[in-house]
Amino acid sequence: MKVLFWGTRGSLPAAAETLDLRQKIIDGIAAGRKGEFPDCSDTPNGTEMARCGFYGTNTSCVEIAGGDECVVCDAGSGIQDLSRRTMADSDGKGLAFNIFLSHPHWDHIQGFPFFMPRYIAGNTIRIYGGHPGLEAVFAYQQAWSNIVLPDRADITFEALEPGRSYDIAGFSVRMIPQNHPGGSYGYRFERNGKAIVYSTDCEHVPPVPDDYPFLDFFRNADLLIIDAQYSAGDAFGTKENWGHSSNTVVSELGAQTGVKRLCMFHNEPTVNDAGLDKFLYDTRRYLKIAEPESTMQIDLAYDGLEIDVG
Numbered sequence: 001m002k003v004l005f006w007g008t009r010g011s012l013p014a015a016a017e018t019l020d021l022r023q024k025i026i027d028g029i030a031a032g033r034k035g036e037f038p039d040c041s042d043t044p045n046g047t048e049m050a051r052c053g054f055y056g057t058n059t060s061c062v063e064i065a066g067g068d069e070c071v072v073c074d075a076g077s078g079i080q081d082l083s084r085r086t087m088a089d090s091d092g093k094g095l096a097f098n099i100f101l102s103h104p105h106w107d108h109i110q111g112f113p114f115f116m117p118r119y120i121a122g123n124t125i126r127i128y129g130g131h132p133g134l135e136a137v138f139a140y141q142q143a144w145s146n147i148v149l150p151d152r153a154d155i156t157f158e159a160l161e162p163g164r165s166y167d168i169a170g171f172s173v174r175m176i177p178q179n180h181p182g183g184s185y186g187y188r189f190e191r192n193g194k195a196i197v198y199s200t201d202c203e204h205v206p207p208v209p210d211d212y213p214f215l216d217f218f219r220n221a222d223l224l225i226i227d228a229q230y231s232a233g234d235a236f237g238t239k240e241n242w243g244h245s246s247n248t249v250v251s252e253l254g255a256q257t258g259v260k261r262l263c264m265f266h267n268e269p270t271v272n273d274a275g276l277d278k279f280l281y282d283t284r285r286y287l288k289i290a291e292p293e294s295t296m297q298i299d300l301a302y303d304g305l306e307i308d309v310g
């Protein structure tokens with residue numbers, strides 16, 4: 001299984017200035033003049049993006065490849081790049097997509113009107129979620145006052161129930177309700193003995209009780225993709241009850257549940273690449289102090305990141 005991150009920002013697409021393009025060009029020219037080029041070999045692990053790349057600007061969209069059909073988590077602005085890849089790799093016809101929706105907040109659905117396979121007859125798009133009335137939400141999004149184009153694909157909606165196990169697209173899938181304004185849902189995908197959890201837009205508040213349902217839901221995941229939009233100072237201060245988690249609480253939860261690799265997600269859209277590099281560095285240091293026995297790897301998601309789960 002391979003996980004492809006098409007959009008990783010939370011709340012709002014990030015402004016271009018967060019990419020620090022001007023400073024990167026100046027630094028690159030200066031380094032080139034001296035013949036000193038940065039070592040970017042570690043970039044796939046999500047470090048040194050201030051010198052070697054970009055965290056990106058798109059909102060939530062993650063593809064889980066390796067099943068019987070395409071599986072996608074959320075349809076934020078990142079789905080436009082999945083759409084572009086799909087149309088470049090095929091004639092765009094006869095395709096099937098399974099989109100698991102965390103919740104219908106705008107940053108998780110705003111890319112769907114620009115997902116080209118929905119405008120091609122013969123394609124199938126199934127949208128799964130836990131909220132009632134999702135079909136009406138998407139119908140309104142596509143209304144004449146927003147987007148004019150009529151759908152041609154067969155688009156269906158299926159409400160899932162928390163706690164039940166479903167066989168979808170070659171995965172065993174479970175869903176869990178999450179603490180977020182209006183509610184949201186996380187998903188656990190299992191296949192061939194591997195487990196991937198997608199859990200964004202959830203506020204975890206420590207200390208968690210012994211029967212906290214996420215302890216079982218995250219248990220021994222090979223990859224946990226999790227909302228870590230805020231620092232601890234923000235999450236427990238001015239942004240308390242805003243529905244997002246801190247880097248400290250999610251790294252503790254991951255370590256305590258035996259997660260092998262934790263990928264922080266739903267990146268704060270106002271923080272630039274240097275700030276996100278520091279955020280990742282600080283989180284790794286925190287884990288060493290708070291959970292010194294842990295061998296869990298921590299990454300910070302960026303648009304274009306690919307993780308092979310095996």
Ligand SMILES: [Zn+2]
Pocket residue numbers: 010011105107108201266
């Ligand atoms: Zn969100």
Ligand SMILES: [Zn+2]
Pocket residue numbers: 103105180201243
């Ligand atoms: Zn939300």
